Amino acid sequence: MITSILSREITPEPDTYPVPQSGSEYVALPNSKEDGVVTASAAQTIQGKPAELYELWSDVTLFPRWQEGVVSVSRTGPTTSHWIMGDPEDQDGKRVEFDSEITEDISGEKISWRSTGGDVHQSGTVTFVPTLANRGTLVTLTQAVKVPLGSLGNALAGIAKRSPKQIVIEDLRHFKQIVEAGEIPSVRGQSHGPRGVSGGVKEWMYGETNPTPPGTSEQE
């Protein structure tokens, strides 16, 4: 899957099309951990037409609304963008930045990207395939991230609070939620009684203090 770590090219091989099927045969989606590169995949059925979902995903400036840990994304060219990651609500928190470019773009079907410089080396592909019987669109997401050693790696882990596999699952779940529900379900900041010690420790696990992406909420 990973062509060359040394050259920092961690894009999935060009002929790898992340759908779990080749002809009539099941093919496992890419999920691996090799040489510091974590590759993970997730699939969801989302109510909407492939073209609509493709269009929403293509607008990189909207990513902070539905993806965890994205502070801002700005376009730098027709196929390039600059990303700032961190906890959007922690003004003094750690930030990591990188540039990204789209490497393949098939309208309504597929988008692939990879980082071209900065703190993070990552790549990904998302595909949109219509399902049978009008059940929506099968969306499959594969992301590969090279996790750096040392303090930057720790900073990344601190931002995410999730395993790389779970990040991919949650990214796609949040995309589905904003498409289908128009918002991202959240219990952040809700009322509760005294949490005590163990309840306080677990609050982030239960999403009460996690930076849920704002979705269409104005509370950011």
Place this chain on the structure above:
Amino acid sequence: MKAVCWMGKESIEVHDVADPQIINPRDAIIKVTRTAICGSDLHLYGGLIPTMESGDILGHEFMGIVEEVGRGVKNLKRGDRVVIPFTIACGNCLFCKGDLWSLCDNTNPNAHIAETMYGYSGSALFGYSHIYGGYAGGQAQYVRVPFADVGPLKIENDLPDDKVLFLSDIFPTGYQGAVNANIKPGDTVSVWGCGPVGLFAIASAYMLGAGKVIAIDRFPERLALARKVGAITIDYSKDDVSIIEALRDLSGGVGPDSCIDCVGIEAHSHSAAGLYDKVKQTLKLETDRPFVLRQAIQAIRKGGTLSIPGVYGGVLDKVNFGAAFGKGIHMAMGQTHMHKLLKPLLAHVEAGDIDPSFLISHIVGIDQAPDMYAKWQKKEDGVTKIVIDPWQSTINPTTDGRIFPTTTRTLVP
């Protein structure tokens, strides 16, 4: 505001907490006028549902007046009177569109926890542990209701709260239990548990054409209510009673066409098998005490339907799956698809077919709620259903909340 908080196993306290706020566009804030303790809240009280945390606000049966709506809610306005379904649904995922509302994909912020335990997550619930979303419940003066544009049922008549409150859970849950039992006209139906859900299941079974409903419990006040609803009752605590034999005899040697388990996770039995489950559950060797499930699988006729509205949480021990297979039975279960049942069941209440308030035994103020959890768990003082007015501290103090004897109540006005 005041709220009833879960503070640990068998520890309930009323605390002053912050008023809820709109978090998402489809939220509404409801001023709660009536709320109730559900039999399934006793599973939380007993510490049997994982991922409860100290400070969680309880309660999933409630109604009230709309106080405030988010900008995504166009169908409700301040001042509307509403009953809230206990399941939270988005209205637009594959499952909501398929009328499987309690299996909604999009409302549980903690779906990853449920996915670890169950493979996939169902809808979120109010006040029912973090695995089910961790939303604050309605045993409080105010509550935040997410996805309020698809859930709340507007009440546009002058029926008192107590007659429509149980549309929030137990009436639809008993009704779905009967629908899932695949009842044909004249069928014999056996119902385990004559608590609120069991009583509504009995009434609903008759509404769906059952010829004979046999109800099983051990508490006299519950058995009396079951007879009032029209059931033939079996007191399983009597020494000479065998449930399997009783059901065989009452069904002419065939077995009940349908069995409905309205008990679930905390089944009780005097027998050695019941004690075995109690010990194992206490030692956390199993999560559930599936005594009723075992008995129903044994008692049901060949090719019959077993419906399970009673709540199960985890891994069951020694369930005779061979018997289920050998007799070719059907099983149906799960949380109630509230959103599709609210309107048709409200119509039954409005038409006077059923008066759900018949099972209320206690009406209390919010400060009495902790005592009522303990009282209901111990089945003391003839408790059949507890209703709370969150705006009063204490109601009916001389009778500890009890309103009147069960014998004066009727199902059909």
